Amino acid sequence: MTRQLIPAFAIILFLTSCSSMRPVNSKQPVIAGKGNSANTDKVQFLNDISTESTPPVLKYAAPKTQTSSKASLKEDHGSVTHAAAAVEKASATQLKYAILLDTEVESLDGDLLLDHVDEWYGTRYKLGGNSKAGIDCSAFVQAVYVSAFALTLPRTAREQYKASRIISSTELKEGDLVFFNTRGGVSHVGIYLQNNKFIHASTSQGVTVSDMYDPYYMRRFIGAGRIEKPEASNKIF
Structure with a gap:
């Protein structure tokens, strides 16, 4: 009798132990807003993550060189x-x-001065000459000043230098004189025009236009001078 009750008692004990373990092993759904705070924070964190990414905003600035106003175009x-x-x-x-x-x-x-210097352009050089057949540097300057400004200058380059008011080369204006040492002392003179150019009677080319920055003339440049001119001629300068 006792042996027959032992299996029945074992079954009852097993069923009782399974029933007490069920709540521990069972999985219950977690509902937002309910349950412990740890589960709630975890759900909230997941809710804050956005699965949609926002593309960056591209700002286009037109190149300045391609933009021009109507005013600048008209100008x-x-x-x-x-x-x-x-x-x-x-x-x-x-x-x-x-x-x-x-x-x-x-x-x-x-520019009225150009008409007067151009009368002599290309005239050959002749030492001591003062005509279209041949002319030297100081005679050329003398002839231009008489026709353009009605002023009579001394005959030689040295005398013209002494008669001038010496100025800085940075002050040069059209009609001023530029002096050079080509044969010792003040021995050559020309008339400044503009853009670092002057016209003179060159021994090799006759009356021509040369550049102040030509190495030959830069090495021989002595200074610049200004002859005061009549008021009527100031507009040329």
């Missing part, structure tokens, strides 16, 4: 029109000296 057009008009109205002498002086034609507009 450029006006400059081109003015330059074209100046070239159209320019005399043959102005066009010639714009090339020789490497400058714009409009900068020579109304």
Whole structure:
């Protein structure tokens, strides 16, 4: 009898132990807002993660070189029109000296001195000469000053230097004189025009335009001088 009750008692004990273990092994759903604080924080953290990424905003700035206002276009057009008009109205002498002086034609507009120096352009050099058959540097300067400014200068380069008011080379204006030492002392003179160019009677080329920055003349440059001119001629300078 007792042996028959032992298996039945074992079954009852096993069922009782399984029932007490069920809540521990069972999985219960976690509901947001309920349960312990650890589960709640974990759910909240997951809710804050966004699965959609926002693309960066690209800002396009047009290149400055490609943008131009109507005002600037009109200004450029006006400059081109003015330059074209100046070239159209320019005399043959102005066009010639714009090339020789490497400058714009409009900068020579109304330039009266060029007409006087151009009368002698290309005349051959002759020491002591004072005519179209041949002329030296100081005689050329003397002839131009008489015709352009009605001023009579001394005959030699040295005397013209003494008669001038010595100025800095940075003060040079059209019509000023530039002096050089080519044979000892003040021995050569020319008339400054513009853009570092001067016209003179060269021993090798006759009356021509040369550059102040030519190495030959830079080494021999002595100084610059200004002869005071009549008020009527100041507009040229």
